[in-house]
Amino acid sequence: MAKLNAAAAAKIEEICARYTDEKTPLMMILSDIQNEYGYIPLEVQELVSQKTGISVAEIYGVVTFYSFFSLEPKGKYVIGCCLGTACYVKGAQNVIDKFSELLKIKPGETSEDGLFTLDALRCIGACGIAPAVSINGKVYPKVEVGQVAGIIDSYRKEAAV
Amino acid sequence: MAMINIKIEGISYQVEEGLTILEAAKKCGYEIPSLCAFNHGECNQGSCRVCLVEATGARGLVASCVYPVAEGMEIKISSPAATAARRQSVELLLSNHNMNCQQCDKNGKCELLHVAYVTGAREGAFQGVHSETHLDTVAPGLVRDTSKCILCGRCIERCKNAHGLGILGFENRGFNTFVSPAENRSFADSPCIQCGQCVNVCPTGALMEHSEIDKIDAAFAAGKTVIAQAAPAVRAALGEEFGYPIGTPVTGKMAAAMRRLGFTRVYDVNFGADLTIMEEGTELLGRLTNGGTLPMITSCSPGWINYAEYNYGDLLPHLSSCKSPHQMQGAIIKSYWAEQNGIDPKDIFVVSVMPCTAKKFEKEREQEKVNGIPDVDAVITTRELARMIKRSGILFERLPDEDWDQDIMGDYTGAGVIFGVTGGVMEAALRTVYFKLTGKESEPIEFTAVRGHDAGIREASIDINGTTVNVAIASGMKSAKVLLDEIREGKSKYQFIEIMGCPGGCINGGGQPYVRPCFLPNESDDILDTYKEKRAQALYTEDEKQTLRQSHNNPQIIELYEKFLGEPNSHKAHELLHTSYAAREGFNDIK
Numbered sequence: 001m002a003k004l005n006a007a008a009a010a011k012i013e014e015i016c017a018r019y020t021d022e023k024t025p026l027m028m029i030l031s032d033i034q035n036e037y038g039y040i041p042l043e044v045q046e047l048v049s050q051k052t053g054i055s056v057a058e059i060y061g062v063v064t065f066y067s068f069f070s071l072e073p074k075g076k077y078v079i080g081c082c083l084g085t086a087c088y089v090k091g092a093q094n095v096i097d098k099f100s101e102l103l104k105i106k107p108g109e110t111s112e113d114g115l116f117t118l119d120a121l122r123c124i125g126a127c128g129i130a131p132a133v134s135i136n137g138k139v140y141p142k143v144e145v146g147q148v149a150g151i152i153d154s155y156r157k158e159a160a161v
Numbered sequence: 162m163a164m165i166n167i168k169i170e171g172i173s174y175q176v177e178e179g180l181t182i183l184e185a186a187k188k189c190g191y192e193i194p195s196l197c198a199f200n201h202g203e204c205n206q207g208s209c210r211v212c213l214v215e216a217t218g219a220r221g222l223v224a225s226c227v228y229p230v231a232e233g234m235e236i237k238i239s240s241p242a243a244t245a246a247r248r249q250s251v252e253l254l255l256s257n258h259n260m261n262c263q264q265c266d267k268n269g270k271c272e273l274l275h276v277a278y279v280t281g282a283r284e285g286a287f288q289g290v291h292s293e294t295h296l297d298t299v300a301p302g303l304v305r306d307t308s309k310c311i312l313c314g315r316c317i318e319r320c321k322n323a324h325g326l327g328i329l330g331f332e333n334r335g336f337n338t339f340v341s342p343a344e345n346r347s348f349a350d351s352p353c354i355q356c357g358q359c360v361n362v363c364p365t366g367a368l369m370e371h372s373e374i375d376k377i378d379a380a381f382a383a384g385k386t387v388i389a390q391a392a393p394a395v396r397a398a399l400g401e402e403f404g405y406p407i408g409t410p411v412t413g414k415m416a417a418a419m420r421r422l423g424f425t426r427v428y429d430v431n432f433g434a435d436l437t438i439m440e441e442g443t444e445l446l447g448r449l450t451n452g453g454t455l456p457m458i459t460s461c462s463p464g465w466i467n468y469a470e471y472n473y474g475d476l477l478p479h480l481s482s483c484k485s486p487h488q489m490q491g492a493i494i495k496s497y498w499a500e501q502n503g504i505d506p507k508d509i510f511v512v513s514v515m516p517c518t519a520k521k522f523e524k525e526r527e528q529e530k531v532n533g534i535p536d537v538d539a540v541i542t543t544r545e546l547a548r549m550i551k552r553s554g555i556l557f558e559r560l561p562d563e564d565w566d567q568d569i570m571g572d573y574t575g576a577g578v579i580f581g582v583t584g585g586v587m588e589a590a591l592r593t594v595y596f597k598l599t600g601k602e603s604e605p606i607e608f609t610a611v612r613g614h615d616a617g618i619r620e621a622s623i624d625i626n627g628t629t630v631n632v633a634i635a636s637g638m639k640s641a642k643v644l645l646d647e648i649r650e651g652k653s654k655y656q657f658i659e660i661m662g663c664p665g666g667c668i669n670g671g672g673q674p675y676v677r678p679c680f681l682p683n684e685s686d687d688i689l690d691t692y693k694e695k696r697a698q699a700l701y702t703e704d705e706k707q708t709l710r711q712s713h714n715n716p717q718i719i720e721l722y723e724k725f726l727g728e729p730n731s732h733k734a735h736e737l738l739h740t741s742y743a744a745r746e747g748f749n750d751i752k
Contacts, residue, residue, distance in 0.1 A: 042343060042344055042748060043748075045343065046747075046748065054327075055321070055326065055327025055328070055330065056327075056330075056343045056748070057317075057327050057328055057329055057330025057332075057341075057342055057343045058327055058330045059343075060330060060332060060343035060344060061330040061331045061332055064332050064333045064334070065331075065333065065334045
């Protein structure tokens with residue numbers, strides 16, 4: 001618990017206090033924390049456990065059950081590779097594999113420098129331009145494996161400025 | 162309770178309203194094959210789908226463990242649809258199960274194999290990939306192997322019910338779901354107290370004690386002097402492994418069996434229990450008269466010690482500094498006994514037979530060593546002892562009743578015997594404290610107000626020579642928490658508190674034989690409600706049979722103090738028989 005700074009601890013406690021009248025407050029508390037910080041690490045779950053009396057294992061179970069919740073901070077650039085049916089048959093697996101290879105992270109992970117998070121998405125509704133990749137809201141159409149290095153580089157340059 | 166009319170296989174019955182179909186059928190004489198349901202409602206998530214039956218008024222087949230009976234309901238257990246569905250449910254479980262059954266320590270006690278047999282399920286009916294396996298063999302007390310887990314949730318519920326802890330939970334979702342402490346940590350890196358209650362309810366080999374039989378074999382092979390000692394609660398349950406009714410004490414046969422396993426000496430930890438009372442009773446009297454930290458809390462249960470260190474670091478001065486009985490006895494074996502027999506303590510290997518998995522952890526503690534030598538080298542559970550007896554071909558029921566070895570630490574009193582049940586340490590201590598304060602034995606000897614066999618809190622006020630001693634007893638951490646929070650808030654009215662990790666005390670320890678109705682056809686339907694009481698009674702009966710019933714009257718204890726220790730709480734006693742505690746972080750390596 002010592003690892004959590006005082007300001008964050010106070011904020012988490014305030015979030016927990018919002019739902020003391022709720023019978024099942026956990027989802028609401030976790031949603032608020034996810035929105036506030038972008039992730040819910042174990043030390044935060046421990047504090048939520050103390051405040052709600054719900055066991056850490058149960059909270060951890062909820063956090064890992066819903067893909068909306070994250071245990072790790074996300075990178076500056078979140079690369080979402082669509083693996084929906086259309087993208088998949090158009091070679092999306094090769095695209096995401098290339099991102100994985102170049103960034104040295106698996107889908108769901110964040111690069112060590114904190115720049116990139118790689119996510120595998122199900123259909124994002126852009127089947128006409130499959131395979132599609134979405135990075136912080138910007139959509140790249142008909143991505144080919146050969147373009148991946150260039151896309152990564154452009155964000156590295158942007159971050160370096 | 163209102164009665165309602167139902168039919169099972171076309172035959173009319175009257176059953177209580179509100180029962181599940183599974184419970185109602187049991188009362189009518191039908192054991193519907195089931196798996197995840199346990200102990201009428203302690204766990205019934207309806208998750209395994211093994212107990213499917215046909216019931217009128219329901220759409221499709223229903224899980225009988227969660228579906229309530231209703232007036233006029235007609236139930237079919239043996240219809241073709243129901244039997245096929247139950248078989249298929251088990252086959253689906255088997256399709257994602259690690260089938261190395263012959264290497265599994267649950268062999269012969271596995272409820273999954275049992276339902277596979279009764280439903281006629283076949284391995285390989287459904288082929289496919291298996292979920293990823295997570296194996297935790299790091300903790301000294303417990304092993305978790307998710308390849309054998311059927312996700313029934315019994316362990317999760319037991320941990321919550323017994324301790325209010327919830328160390329285990331479901332992690333991830335769908336096919337990737339597994340049961341584990343948060344973050345898929347080892348039990349060793351989470352605030353798990355390693356009590357083993359989860360092991361006691363696991364239907365398969367997913368949760369087991371961390372076996373140490375190999376260590377004992379290695380010690381024999383290395384030519385060590387291997388000495389075994391068995392805890393009080395073991396005698397009340399070991400017989401169950403050999404078909405005796407629950408509650409049959411088997412002390413004499415246990416001593417005989419252990420002797421035939423080749424141990425140089427076989428001792429009863431009751432001697433260590435008597436020694437504990439001498440030390441702990443003296444410590445209590447000291448605290449009462451010298452203004453020491455009160456209430457004093459017993460320290461025999463390593464599960465409880467783990468809980469205290471994780472959750473109540475501020476209250477550790479309340480804990481008695483006494484080691485637990487088997488640790489004390491181990492320390493005496495490696496000092497006094499070694500000296501008397503001219504054997505180097507380094508060549509002695511002490512094996513404790515315990516009803517407990519947390520003792521496996523306890524013996525590893527740095528604070529449980531004297532000059533770097535551990536008091537105890539291996540801890541095996543009651544179940545492991547049974548395996549050792551079986552593998553050696555010893556026909557337990559044909560053994561004569563024999564005594565424990567009588568040299569140096571053969572004597573024990575009834576006070577030592579009752580350590581194995583909740584309230585027992587308290588009663589044993591009161592018998593001796595009463596004598597120390599009044600100069601005479603209590604009349605009657607028993608302090609029945611502190612007795613019980615279940616979780617929950619008991620309290621009593623004992624008048625000793627005009628002095629009132631307020632005592633309380635709790636077993637299971639859910640109950641203990643209430644007493645501990647009172648102390649923290651400065652509201653505790655007690656001088657002496659006994660806390661045991663497992664609900665009911667050691668008789669219900671995490672290393673005791675499994676109580677599974679499906680394997681106990683001769684026990685009554687309510688055996689899951691009554692086994693603790695039956696095992697407790699076995700110990701109280703043995704206490705009554707003893708001529709010596711107070712620890713301070715144990716002649717070999719008196720001799721031990723005269724010849725070796727000096728007096729209780731002496732410098733030497735502190736060196737050998739006392740320990741220390743330290744607060745610990747539950748999730749200690751959080752980044």
